[in-house]
Amino acid sequence: RPISILSFALNYYFTGLDVFYFKLTNLVIHLISGFLLYQLSYRLLLRHTLSHTHEAVVPLKLPLVGLSVALVWLLHPLNLTSVLYVVQRMTSLASLFSVLGVLGYVLGREQILRGQRRGFVTMLASLLLFGLLAALTKEIGILLPVYVLLVELFFYRAAAADTLRRPFKWFFYTIIVTPLVLGLCLALVKSGTLLALDGYQTRNFTLTERLLTESRVVWFYLKLVVTPTLGELGTYHDDIAISSGLLKPMTTLFAVAGIAGMLVLSVLSFRRAPILGFGLAWFLLGHSLESTVVPLEMAHEHRNYLPQVGILLCIIYYASHTASKHLKTQNLRYLAIFGFTTLMAIITYARATEWKDEWTLFRTEARNHPDSVRAHTALAVLYNDNKMYPEAGEHFKRAAELQRADVETTTRLAQFELVRDGRVSEATLSEMDYRISHYNFTVVAISQFADLLRKAQKHPESHKRVVELFEKLTGKYQGRLEKKWQLVAYHILADNYEDLGRHKKAIEYYMLSAKTDPLAYYYLRAALLAAHLGDTAMADKMMITVSDKKLPLSETDIELLAELKQALGQPSTTQNKKKGD
Numbered sequence: 328r329p330i331s332i333l334s335f336a337l338n339y340y341f342t343g344l345d346v347f348y349f350k351l352t353n354l355v356i357h358l359i360s361g362f363l364l365y366q367l368s369y370r371l372l373l374r375h376t377l378s379h380t381h382e383a384v385v386p387l388k389l390p391l392v393g394l395s396v397a398l399v400w401l402l403h404p405l406n407l408t409s410v411l412y413v414v415q416r417m418t419s420l421a422s423l424f425s426v427l428g429v430l431g432y433v434l435g436r437e438q439i440l441r442g443q444r445r446g447f448v449t450m451l452a453s454l455l456l457f458g459l460l461a462a463l464t465k466e467i468g469i470l471l472p473v474y475v476l477l478v479e480l481f482f483y484r485a486a487a488a489d490t491l492r493r494p495f496k497w498f499f500y501t502i503i504v505t506p507l508v509l510g511l512c513l514a515l516v517k518s519g520t521l522l523a524l525d526g527y528q529t530r531n532f533t534l535t536e537r538l539l540t541e542s543r544v545v546w547f548y549l550k551l552v553v554t555p556t557l558g559e560l561g562t563y564h565d566d567i568a569i570s571s572g573l574l575k576p577m578t579t580l581f582a583v584a585g586i587a588g589m590l591v592l593s594v595l596s597f598r599r600a601p602i603l604g605f606g607l608a609w610f611l612l613g614h615s616l617e618s619t620v621v622p623l624e625m626a627h628e629h630r631n632y633l634p635q636v637g638i639l640l641c642i643i644y645y646a647s648h649t650a651s652k653h654l655k656t657q658n659l660r661y662l663a664i665f666g667f668t669t670l671m672a673i674i675t676y677a678r679a680t681e682w683k684d685e686w687t688l689f690r691t692e693a694r695n696h697p698d699s700v701r702a703h704t705a706l707a708v709l710y711n712d713n714k715m716y717p718e719a720g721e722h723f724k725r726a727a728e729l730q731r732a733d734v735e736t737t738t739r740l741a742q743f744e745l746v747r748d749g750r751v752s753e754a755t756l757s758e759m760d761y762r763i764s765h766y767n768f769t770v771v772a773i774s775q776f777a778d779l780l781r782k783a784q785k786h787p788e789s790h791k792r793v794v795e796l797f798e799k800l801t802g803k804y805q806g807r808l809e810k811k812w813q814l815v816a817y818h819i820l821a822d823n824y825e826d827l828g829r830h831k832k833a834i835e836y837y838m839l840s841a842k843t844d845p846l847a848y849y850y851l852r853a854a855l856l857a858a859h860l861g862d863t864a865m866a867d868k869m870m871i872t873v874s875d876k877k878l879p880l881s882e883t884d885i886e887l888l889a890e891l892k893q894a895l896g897q898p899s900t901t902q903n904k905k906k907g908d
Contacts, residue, residue: 331465334416335349353419356416372393391647392643392644399642399668403552404675408562408628417464418630419629419632420465425461425471432475442489470613481605482601530769531767534622536571539572543579543582549610557674557678562688562701564628602640610638647661686709703725703726711723726740733762737758741755742775745789749786756792770808776793780823784823810844821835830859847881851887851891854869855891859894866894
């Protein structure tokens, strides 16, 4: 995501780590996106009005309708995390480029309708430039061509000036349809790499469970778009239960059927109510990447940043309808739009006050989401950092109780006990052992164990047990982890067994590290330990291996080699030079 990283780098370059300017940049991106969405909504509605006069709102009111869509979107509380949660600039900036791409395509289509060939240049430049920027900001940017396809199908339907009909069809199938088909085929063939499906081996849910659960999550998102409440909104939504089957829970079946019904309704609305069909399709398309097969976490509010535009467009458009048979309720509907917009602003303001400091935010999260492991963990860490140990212990234990099928929560609890008591309790060690034996784990567990081991080194009583548990955890998945994580695990074990004085075990893991990534450092560390154990044959063999393989030596490696030669009673390179002198 180099474009996102570049934007953060520019913030840092000009204003340091002052959070105010990071969030101000996010707010500016949000405001610009709102203006662009106004332009896009207005132009799409105008096109709709010109081609579907039987059901469209009066053209004079279209700017107000477009403005209302943009205003509700700008003030919607669901978008708060995309502004105040600084890292979610990745979503807002990618969405900004995507909207620019769609708007550029619409401008090009209007030129084509007027018989202007430069429309092809406008469309192509928009798709290539903004598509590339969006994709390099966040992966959701690859959906731009599909958003464009929806716009074409629902609003333009291959319409063009007489002289440009054939060239446009060539452009449409060559530049949009063909790449989409090829991309889809490539994603299916290379699903393990492109869609990261291999990542399920380190998740506590399967592909099927994710798809079933996401059906319920999408309806939850829809509810938050239409009727958001402070109690349901939150930074963390890890309290959503996993669907293990269509009837577990029962609502999964209804959710799946509901999404199928939504798709059918979108298709059936294609001619008679295209705004409805387009809005539903836009919403579902916006969730087609992050809420389907890719093994991401189940739910995050920022995933609705661009998808919700489709639902808001439907609500505002049909509430603004000026067909003669609905004139009696027109003023009432306008009042409803004003009330809805005002309500969104009030909820957003109330929610923004919860972000005024860490204490308010994390306490609110834990109160509103009492079954969220992340909410309790965040609050526990805050208590721990402020040396409020009883309160911290309460929330660390609560997090571990809530998430019984993973290792991470007990690892955090063990870290806390080390800080508080100087040892890990037997109950926590036994619970960690049980979970390692019976459940899967994510790569996060490796990182957390590394932190735990660093703390445990000062406490010999617990250090030995924690190292053995880590060895058991990594051994369970030996050969199935990504190379970089397997190497991290081996290196951690080698270092910690060396600290414990168990040199044979340390040699074993240094050699496994060298087998995974043949660096001189691993061979030399193993050789040095072998020399200390009196196994000079092995030490010589490792030193010869480094030489035979012509492995490059860092400064650290050169120091190790000198130490090794000294341990073996051989003259070092420095000594040889002196003799030569």
